[in-house]
Amino acid sequence: DAGVTQSPTHLIKTRGQHVTLRCSPISGHKSVSWYQQVLGQGPQFIFQYYEKEERGRGNFPDRFSARQFPNYSSELNVNALLLGDSALYLCASSSRTGANYGYTFGSGTRLTVV
């Protein structure tokens, strides 16, 4: 059974460009969340989607946007990239059924902005 898959694994972009990161959750998981992890820090919450609706948004500028598709996969978009956007972007899925709240993280997309 496949885990959470993210693509691409690595990406180098220039300041001012746009980037789209993709995530496929574990089969049967309807909740997808995005986190940014800067080197040496804990993951920071960006977005949570459940059943294609945004259920939460972290303290990130409007340059960050996301969406969830009918098959529960998700995209994270970042416009007008800044050097400070360089980080590991993690996608996590959960079933959110009953009392199961735990996330399973993907391996992440390492974004470098130059």
Add this chain to the structure above:
Amino acid sequence: GENVEQHPSTLSVQEGDSAVIKCTYSDSASNYFPWYKQELGKRPQLIIDIRSNVGEKKDQRIAVTLNKTAKHFSLHITETQPEDSAVYFCAASNYGQNFVFGPGTRLSVLP
């Protein structure tokens, strides 16, 4: 909003000794507290979690305790092994909504 603090930031123990990592949270509405282990260059992996209606949970060499009144929870690893070396993150959330992570503890188990 929720704020999670974690101590110590680095921890070195001898193989076979115990390791304890402590976290505090600020939002009394938080009711779910997972711990993640992240090895260098890899994804965070859930190692244990606890809900607010439970005071302690154990899984082999790993245990977590929760004190709701004091708003703190701790990770205990007994009989540490070199493969326990990693960065450990605690987190707090309300019914699995956005997790707020602590800054992490780098654990080194020395042979």
